[in-house]
Amino acid sequence: MGRPKQFDPEAAVEQAMQVFWRQGYAATTPQDLVDALGIGKGSLYHAFGSKHALFELALRRYRDSQAVAVIELLGGEGPVKDRLRAALRMLVEMDLTDPDRRGCMAVNTAAELAGADEVAAELVRRMFDRTEEALRALVEEGRRSGEISPERDARAVGSMLLSTAVGLRLLARVAEGPERLALVVEATVDSL
Amino acid sequence: MGRPKQFDPEAAVEQAMQVFWRQGYAATTPQDLVDALGIGKGSLYHAFGSKHALFELALRRYRDSQAVAVIELLGGEGPVKDRLRAALRMLVEMDLTDPDRRGCMAVNTAAELAGADEVAAELVRRMFDRTEEALRALVEEGRRSGEISPERDARAVGSMLLSTAVGLRLLARVAEGPERLALVVEATVDSL
DNA sequence: CCAGTTCTTGAGCTACAGGTACAAAACATG
DNA sequence: CATGTTTTGTACCTGTAGCTCAAGAACTGG
Numbered sequence: 001m002g003r004p005k006q007f008d009p010e011a012a013v014e015q016a017m018q019v020f021w022r023q024g025y026a027a028t029t030p031q032d033l034v035d036a037l038g039i040g041k042g043s044l045y046h047a048f049g050s051k052h053a054l055f056e057l058a059l060r061r062y063r064d065s066q067a068v069a070v071i072e073l074l075g076g077e078g079p080v081k082d083r084l085r086a087a088l089r090m091l092v093e094m095d096l097t098d099p100d101r102r103g104c105m106a107v108n109t110a111a112e113l114a115g116a117d118e119v120a121a122e123l124v125r126r127m128f129d130r131t132e133e134a135l136r137a138l139v140e141e142g143r144r145s146g147e148i149s150p151e152r153d154a155r156a157v158g159s160m161l162l163s164t165a166v167g168l169r170l171l172a173r174v175a176e177g178p179e180r181l182a183l184v185v186e187a188t189v190d191s192l
Numbered sequence: 193m194g195r196p197k198q199f200d201p202e203a204a205v206e207q208a209m210q211v212f213w214r215q216g217y218a219a220t221t222p223q224d225l226v227d228a229l230g231i232g233k234g235s236l237y238h239a240f241g242s243k244h245a246l247f248e249l250a251l252r253r254y255r256d257s258q259a260v261a262v263i264e265l266l267g268g269e270g271p272v273k274d275r276l277r278a279a280l281r282m283l284v285e286m287d288l289t290d291p292d293r294r295g296c297m298a299v300n301t302a303a304e305l306a307g308a309d310e311v312a313a314e315l316v317r318r319m320f321d322r323t324e325e326a327l328r329a330l331v332e333e334g335r336r337s338g339e340i341s342p343e344r345d346a347r348a349v350g351s352m353l354l355s356t357a358v359g360l361r362l363l364a365r366v367a368e369g370p371e372r373l374a375l376v377v378e379a380t381v382d383s384l
Numbered sequence: 385c386c387a388g389t390t391c392t393t394g395a396g397c398t399a400c401a402g403g404t405a406c407a408a409a410a411c412a413t414g
Numbered sequence: 415c416a417t418g419t420t421t422t423g424t425a426c427c428t429g430t431a432g433c434t435c436a437a438g439a440a441c442t443g444g
Binding site for chain 3: 005047
């Protein structure tokens with residue numbers, strides 16, 4: 001009952017995500033959001049409560065819509081190293097194809113808000129944990145299949161690969177071309 | 193001639209750097225700077241012109257005072273892998289010891305401003321380039337000394353190590369303890 | 385069709401961001 | 415010590431961040 005919403009909340013959060021992703025949290029104004037969502041300011045605050053609450057929804061949406069892509073690739077079929085290479089290449093491809101060069105929203109959020117926003121920090125932490133776990137599982141599989149030396153600690157290598165991937169996505173924000181990033185991908189695969 | 197400055201400009205930029213480093217660019221207000229520098233707002237704008245100009249000075253100061261530490265360690269004495277391990281450990285140590293957990297200002301700036309501020313992006317790019325070059329040189333040295341397989345491309349491995357180091361410093365912003373980061377360091381050294 | 389509920393719009397609010405203006409203060413030089 | 419130059423503190427300015435509110439619009443159940 002009551003008047004029905006004139007806009008689709010999910011689509012609105014999607015738009016908000018795009019804006020926060022491009023501009024970061026602090027640099028995004030209510031006006032930016034109103035413009036992007038195409039709704040009045042009253043509706044915005046009525047529906048979402050605050051800029052911060054909307055940001056949290058946007059970050060969750062990012063996790064559910066974007067952050068899973070890599071994880072799925074890692075858990076696919078074929079040789080372990082091929083999958084890793086494909087996943088890293090996909091990151092580079094995505095980051096450099098994006099006309100706004102927004103990089104990874106989780107990475108950007110970690111850099112901008114980790115010290116000041118524990119809610120955001122925890123969300124990002126969990127996203128990283130999930131990716132790290134997928135990488136660890138991949139390494140584990142590689143050890144069993146013989147593609148990766150059993151000498152190596154799957155947890156340590158998984159953490160290292162997360163670190164490299166995160167660094168890759170951050171470097172993509174300032175990289176001038178694809179060459180260096182492509183080198184990183186190859187060297188990473190070769191290092192296993 | 194003229195009235196002499198009542199404050200030391202270098203010390204002021206140092207303080208500004210601390211604030212920007214902790215809070216980021218957008219989240220830092222003129223009032224924050226006035227409080228931290230201990231000077232009036234008039235002096236601030238008279239001396240530095242704008243928030244952005246002061247940020248640029250702060251970022252340059254970061255480069256000259258902080259970003260060189262790792263590079264010096266890499267160019268030191270002793271086995272190549274020991275130097276790399278020492279350098280990475282130093283990063284982890286620094287990042288986790290810092291009570292504000294500010295991470296690396298270059299990394300944070302890349303995440304926050306790369307898309308919107310070409311001056312800052314270029315500064316960060318050059319900082320990364322210098323570190324990358326030092327890492328590449330280290331790898332090259334390792335190849336010659338036999339510590340690192342000559343099969344491996346020094347440029348690619350150097351870029352990979354930069355990526356890992358950058359990722360490490362970003363992960364340090366949300367890491368719960370030193371364990372995972374220490375694992376990354378060891379796995380990275382072992383991967384050479 | 386009335387009551388109750390929820391949503392929308394746009395005006396309005398307080399505080400502050402980011403910066404300017406200006407007069408007084410502190411120097412150097414002759 | 416008159417003059418010109420630079421710095422300083424404070425007041426002030428415009429615009430907007432981030433949010434609230436009132437009045438009404440669009441629904442549902444009875």
